[in-house]
Amino acid sequence: MPIDVKLDDRIAKVKVLNQNENLLEIMVDDRVYLVDLMHNDEGTFSILENNRSHNITLVPSTKKKAYTAYTLYDTFDLEVIDAEARYIRNRGDGVMVQSEKKITAPMPGKIVKVLVEAGQEVAKGQTAVIISAMKMESEYKAALDGVVKKVNVKAGDTVDSNQVLIEID
Incomplete structure (x- = not known):
């Protein structure tokens, strides 16, 4: 890997x-x-x-x-x-690290809940998705105010490291 x-x-x-x-x-x-x-x-x-x-x-x-x-x-x-470092970095404050306009999976996991939908306005710090990985559930939040452009996952989906989950404009 x-x-x-x-x-x-x-x-x-x-x-x-x-x-x-x-x-x-x-x-x-x-x-x-x-x-x-x-x-x-x-x-x-x-x-x-x-x-x-x-x-x-x-x-x-x-x-x-x-x-x-x-x-x-x-x-x-x-x-x-590596996957562990991405997870720890993203877990630190629950805010996206790689790109302010994209929420990505830091490591393989399973989508527990998607809390936003395309076209919805989001505020900086608002939880957008919950992922289960390494026997823990983690919340991932919007890093900026904006509008959800695209939601690429749904509850129950299995995701890979670096997979784009949600895009924000």
């Missing part, structure tokens, strides 16, 4: 295609890399790719799954955005 990795302001889709011990075939966006990845010390990694050596140290941030990445010449803010 691919994950998103945010490196400063860039978000890349990363997927491990094949792994044999420390030899990995990974896809970053649409490009495939063959790498030899060694975890040396706590937070320190050595990466061999195309006969080039890269050393990186990851220092955990105060946010879960966020790090400061140090290389020989550069420093980057790095965040792993």
Whole structure:
């Protein structure tokens, strides 16, 4: 399953295609890399790719799954955005994160209740949909005042991560 990795302001889709011990075939966006990845010390990694050596140290941030990445010449803010991280981020205040005009599922789940319909006016903070995931029900709210443009789900539907549930104008 691919994950998103945010490196400063860039978000890349990363997927491990094949792994044999420390030899990995990974896809970053649409490009495939063959790498030899060694975890040396706590937070320190050595990466061999195309006969080039890269050393990186990851220092955990105060946010879960966020790090400061140090290389020989550069420093980057790095965040792993997997299904769990999306869920935690969206669960924090119940307001959409990815786009103010779209409510998306942070992880696979089941629609418990849809509280809005197309053409309905909604207020910022108004609950629009309730999703059951990981044995918990979560409310997802409008991030802005507007009118519901489209409702893509109904109660009982099973949804995937990042699936657009409701669109708001």
